[in-house]
Amino acid sequence: MLKIQNDPTAGHDSGTPPASIYGMALEQFQAAADRLGIDEGIRRVLSTPKRELTVAIPVRMDDGEVRVFRGYRVQHNLSRGPGKGGIRYHPDVTLDEVKALAMWMTWKCAITGIPYGGAKGGVACDPRGMSEAELERMTRRYATEISILIGPDRDIPAPDMNTDGRIMAWIMDTISMHGGFTVPGIVTGKPVSIGGSLGRVDATGRGVMIAVREAAARLGMDLRGARMVVQGYGNVGSTAARLLAQEGCVLIAAADSLGSSYYEGGIDPNDLGAHERSTGTVGGYPGSEPVSPRELMSLPCDILIPAALEAQIRGDNAAGVRARVVVEGANGPTTPEADRILEDKGVMVVPDILANAGGVVVSYFEWVQDIQRYFWDIGEINQKMDRIIADSFAEIFAISQREKVDLREAAMLLAVSRLEEAIKVRGLYP
Ligand code: NAD
Numbered sequence: 001m002l003k004i005q006n007d008p009t010a011g012h013d014s015g016t017p018p019a020s021i022y023g024m025a026l027e028q029f030q031a032a033a034d035r036l037g038i039d040e041g042i043r044r045v046l047s048t049p050k051r052e053l054t055v056a057i058p059v060r061m062d063d064g065e066v067r068v069f070r071g072y073r074v075q076h077n078l079s080r081g082p083g084k085g086g087i088r089y090h091p092d093v094t095l096d097e098v099k100a101l102a103m104w105m106t107w108k109c110a111i112t113g114i115p116y117g118g119a120k121g122g123v124a125c126d127p128r129g130m131s132e133a134e135l136e137r138m139t140r141r142y143a144t145e146i147s148i149l150i151g152p153d154r155d156i157p158a159p160d161m162n163t164d165g166r167i168m169a170w171i172m173d174t175i176s177m178h179g180g181f182t183v184p185g186i187v188t189g190k191p192v193s194i195g196g197s198l199g200r201v202d203a204t205g206r207g208v209m210i211a212v213r214e215a216a217a218r219l220g221m222d223l224r225g226a227r228m229v230v231q232g233y234g235n236v237g238s239t240a241a242r243l244l245a246q247e248g249c250v251l252i253a254a255a256d257s258l259g260s261s262y263y264e265g266g267i268d269p270n271d272l273g274a275h276e277r278s279t280g281t282v283g284g285y286p287g288s289e290p291v292s293p294r295e296l297m298s299l300p301c302d303i304l305i306p307a308a309l310e311a312q313i314r315g316d317n318a319a320g321v322r323a324r325v326v327v328e329g330a331n332g333p334t335t336p337e338a339d340r341i342l343e344d345k346g347v348m349v350v351p352d353i354l355a356n357a358g359g360v361v362v363s364y365f366e367w368v369q370d371i372q373r374y375f376w377d378i379g380e381i382n383q384k385m386d387r388i389i390a391d392s393f394a395e396i397f398a399i400s401q402r403e404k405v406d407l408r409e410a411a412m413l414l415a416v417s418r419l420e421e422a423i424k425v426r427g428l429y430p
Contacts, residue, residue: 086101
C-alpha cells in the first residue's frame with residue numbers, strides 16, 4: 001500500500017476554493033501578457049494547451065473486479081523543448097487541474113532556462129485504498145495509454161503528489177518492455193540503481209531552502225532562529241524543513257492531510273519525520289498541540305511554506321497570514337486574490353515557479369546524465385542547482401524592483417517574454 005498522503009477533506013479550510021485552477025493560472029498569465037503588451041495571437045497560443053489527452057485506465061483489482069480510472073496527460077507548450085512535468089495520483093485530479101499544472105511547468109522551465117516545455121499528468125484515484133499490486137497494474141496501464149505522447153525526446157514525466165521513484169521505475173520498465181530495450185530517459189525521479197540522479201529526491205525541498213535563503217538575504221532576515229511553519233510534510237515540505245533547520249531555522253508547526261503539530265519551542269524536523277513514518281501523520285507529536293488549517297496559516301512566524309495543494313492561501317484567509325515571507329513549495333497554493341492581499345500587507349511571496357523549481361532542475365540533470373550515460377557526483381549536482389535557483393532569484397528580484405511588481409508577476413514577465421521570443425523565432429507552422 002502506498003503511504004497515506006492525503007485526505008481531501010481533512011486539511012481543507014472552509015473557504016471557497018477557486019472554481020477553476022486553470023482559470024487561476026490563466027489570470028496570472030493574462031496579467032503578465034497585459035504588462036508585456038503581448039500580441040493577441042501569441043496570447044491565444046499560450047492560453048490554450050497544445051495537447052490534452054484523457055484516458056480510461058481499466059484495472060483488475062485484487063478481488064477480481066474491473067475498475068476504470070480516469071487519467072490525463074497535458075502538454076501546455078513545447079516551443080522551448082520536450083514536455084516536462086510530474087504525474088499526480090489523487091482523488092481530486094481533474095483535467096482542469098492538470099492543465100494549470102502543465103502551464104506552470106512551461107513558466108518554471110522558462111525562468112530557470114531549462115530547455116523544456118510544460119506538461120503534467122495525473123490519475124484520479126485514491127492510492128490509500130489500493131494495494132501495491134493494484135497500483136502497479138494501474139501505473140503500467142496508464143503508462144501504456146499515455147505512451148502515444150511521452151518519450152525522452154517528446155515528454156518526460158516525473159513524480160508529483162503521491163507518486164515516487166517506485167512508480168517512475170514501473171513506468172520506465174513498461175515503456176522499455178514495449179520498445180524491447182531500456183529507455184532510462186523516459187522519466188526522471190527514478191531510483192539511482194536504474195539511471196536516477198543523485199540528489200533528485202531532495203531536489204525540490206533543497207530548492208525551497210535556497211529560495212528561502214535568497215529571500216532572507218533581501219529582507220535582511222537572519223535564518224538563525226527564524227521560525228517556520230510548513231503545510232504538507234511529504235517529499236517537498238519535510239525536506240525543506242530538514243535543510244532549513246540545518247541553516248538554523250526553527251520549525252514551530254507542521255501539518256499534513258491527517259493532522260498537525262504546533263510547539264513554539266521548536267520541533268526537530270527529523271524526529272517529526274520519524275514520528276510521521278511510524279504513525280502515518282505529523283499530528284500528535286509529543287509535547288505539541290494541534291492547530292486547525294486556518295490557525296496554521298495565521299501563526300506568527302518568519303517563513304510560511306505551503307507544500308501541499310493548490311489554493312490554500314485564499315481571499316478568506318490571506319489577511320490572517322503573519323509570516324514575513326511565503327515560499328511556495330506547492331504548485332499554485334496562493335490564489336490571485338490572496339496575492340493582492342499579501343502584497344498590501346507587505347508579505348513577500350516567492351512564487352512556486354521559482355521556489356519549487358529545484359525538482360525540475362535536477363530532473364533535467366537526470367535526463368542529461370541518462371542521455372550521456374555519464375553520471376555526476378552529488379557535489380556537482382547540488383552546486384549547479386544552487387547556482388541556477390540563486391541566479392533565477394536574482395534576475396526575478398531585479399525585474400520586480402525595476403517594474404515595481406511582486407515576485408510572481410516579475411517571474412511571469414520573465415517566463416512569458418521567453419516564451420514569446422521562442423514562439424516568434426520558430427514562426428507559425430505551416
Ligand atoms: P507528497 O505526496 O510527498 O506530500 C504531500 C503532503 O501534503 C503530504 O504530507 C500530505 O499529507 C499533505 N497534504 C495533502 N493534502 C493536504 C491538506 N489538505 N492539508 C495539509 N496537508 C495536506 O507530495 P510532494 O511531492 O511533496 O508535493 C507537494 C507539492 O509540491 C505539490 O503541490 C506538488 O505539485 C509540488 N511539487 C512537488 C515536486 C516534487 O519534486 N515532488 C516538485 C515541484 C512541486
